[in-house]
Amino acid sequence: MLTDMQAAGARVTYQPSQREPDSPQESRAISLERRWRQPNQRAGTASEDITISRWTSAQTARRHEEARTPCDRYFLAIALKTTRVKLTRGRHTVFDGVMPAGTLYIGAPSQQLSAQFYAPCDFLHFHVSAGGYFSPLRPGAGPTAPEGLNDLVLLRDPFAEQLAKALTERGHWADREFARCIGQTLAMHIARRELPHAKVNALPKWRLRRIEEYVGTHFDHCITLSELAKVAGLSRMHFAAQFRAATGYRPREYLLHQRIERAKSLLSNSETALVEVALTVGFCTQAHFSTVFRRITGETPARWRCASRNASAPSRFAGSDLASTCKAVSCVLPAGFT
Numbered sequence: 001m002l003t004d005m006q007a008a009g010a011r012v013t014y015q016p017s018q019r020e021p022d023s024p025q026e027s028r029a030i031s032l033e034r035r036w037r038q039p040n041q042r043a044g045t046a047s048e049d050i051t052i053s054r055w056t057s058a059q060t061a062r063r064h065e066e067a068r069t070p071c072d073r074y075f076l077a078i079a080l081k082t083t084r085v086k087l088t089r090g091r092h093t094v095f096d097g098v099m100p101a102g103t104l105y106i107g108a109p110s111q112q113l114s115a116q117f118y119a120p121c122d123f124l125h126f127h128v129s130a131g132g133y134f135s136p137l138r139p140g141a142g143p144t145a146p147e148g149l150n151d152l153v154l155l156r157d158p159f160a161e162q163l164a165k166a167l168t169e170r171g172h173w174a175d176r177e178f179a180r181c182i183g184q185t186l187a188m189h190i191a192r193r194e195l196p197h198a199k200v201n202a203l204p205k206w207r208l209r210r211i212e213e214y215v216g217t218h219f220d221h222c223i224t225l226s227e228l229a230k231v232a233g234l235s236r237m238h239f240a241a242q243f244r245a246a247t248g249y250r251p252r253e254y255l256l257h258q259r260i261e262r263a264k265s266l267l268s269n270s271e272t273a274l275v276e277v278a279l280t281v282g283f284c285t286q287a288h289f290s291t292v293f294r295r296i297t298g299e300t301p302a303r304w305r306c307a308s309r310n311a312s313a314p315s316r317f318a319g320s321d322l323a324s325t326c327k328a329v330s331c332v333l334p335a336g337f338t
Contacts, residue, residue, distance in 0.1 A: 029179035030054050030124070030167070036065035036115065037075065037125060049129040050183035052167075056122045063117045068110070074134060074149065075107035076126040076186060078157075078164040083121035087151075088114045094151045097202060100248035102161035106190060108150035124164050126183050133187035149190070155248040159189055202246035203239070207232045211243070219258050220282040225251055259283065260296050267305040274301050 031039040031053045039053030057063060069075045082101050087094040089112060095105075107113055109130050134149065154160075167182045203211075214231045215223065228251050229239035243251055259281040266277045278289035293301045 029176045032056070033125070037067035039125070039127065048180075049132045050180055050187070051127040052179050052183055053125045053127070054123065054168075055125060057117060058120045059117070060119060064114070065117070066112070066114045068112045069107050070127070071110045072130055073109055074128045074130055074187075075105075075111075075113075076128060076190065077105040077107075078124045078126075078160050078186075079103040079105075080122040080124055080164060080168060081120070084118040085121065086116040086118070087153075088116075089151060092151075095153045097246050098248055099153075100156055102156040102158065102164075103248065104154040104157040104160040104190075106149050106152040106154075111150055113151075124168065126186060128183065128187045133184070134191050155244065160186055163189075200241045200245045203232065203242035207234070208243075208246055215255060215258050219255065219262060220280060222282070223255055256292055257296060260293055263289070263293065263301065264297075264304070264308075267301060268308040277301065 029052065031051075033039055033053045033055045036055055037053075039051055079099050079101050083099050084097070085099050086096040087105070094113070163182050163186050167179055170178070210231050211228055214228070225236050225240065228243075229236045232239050232243075234242065240251060243249070243254070247254060249257065262281045263277050266272050266280065272280070274290070275286040278286045281289070283289035283292070290301055293299075293304070297304055299307065
């Protein structure tokens with residue numbers, strides 16, 4: 001079910017490998033897309049049952065892209081980092097909001113899809129033969145309904161996320177056969193899963209703003225699901241489902257992320273003791289704070305603070321001979337920039 005496919009807690013943002021291959025682009029197991037959903041294929045690979053490509057954009061300004069799935073292919077996409085995107089098909093909005101790392105999108109053959117990217121993004125794309133993997137699974141069983149596997153957004157599919165991680169960790173050096181096996185496993189995982197029976201509408205933006213404002217003001221206190229539902233003007237059940245559809249987070253996950261973001265600010269901009277930081281952002285104990293912080297960021301609070309300080313050290317201690325230059329540059333930087 002959909003709830004079984006969504007994982008709690010934070011997800012790791014995958015970084016592209018810094019090692020460059022000795023062979024040209026065409027020999028990579030994962031081709032890099034110069035245009036959205038249009039992999040650079042080697043000659044003779046059009047007949048392959050699975051083609052894998054990667055779409056990465058560092059742009060922060062809004063970017064519009066559009067593509068049509070070939071008539072004999074399904075399109076599968078796994079978000080490698082959290083981003084903000086709006087997906088539309090004609091006048092129908094498929095998804096509009098924050099898409100967490102680990103989100104899986106499925107598109108059917110011959111379907112046009114438009115995307116508006118509002119933040120940097122990184123996606124792994126699988127272009128999968130429709131007949132090879134989405135045929136009847138057993139005698140007497142009908143094929144997976146095309147409408148059931150079209151415009152399906154599964155927020156945080158943990159199995160798909162682990163497959164993407166296994167593939168991207170090898171970087172450009174991933175073996176083509178290994179990559180194909182990953183693609184086959186993902187296709188079979190999708191073909192054999194139980195589809196959601198009903199679509200949940202996302203929480204309207206005006207209700208979401210209420211929640212964001214309330215959490216921003218009361219994040220350091222104990223906030224219950226009932227309180228948030230009351231702020232949104234919905235029942236607990238409807239609020240939780242709509243909030244998750246809008247943000248990709250359970251309400252409690254969202255609250256924890258907000259607390260950790262506040263903690264990061266304290267850690268990088270003050271000498272406040274860890275136990276005080278924990279209590280200030282709403283945790284009852286330093287141990288619980290450290291556990292949640294490490295789960296979300298991948299590092300302990302102490303290590304994160306040290307890394308943050310080291311990263312900003314060169315700009316703060318550039319040398320006396322550059323003091324005047326630094327002073328001039330600081331005049332044009334935004335407030336709070338370090």
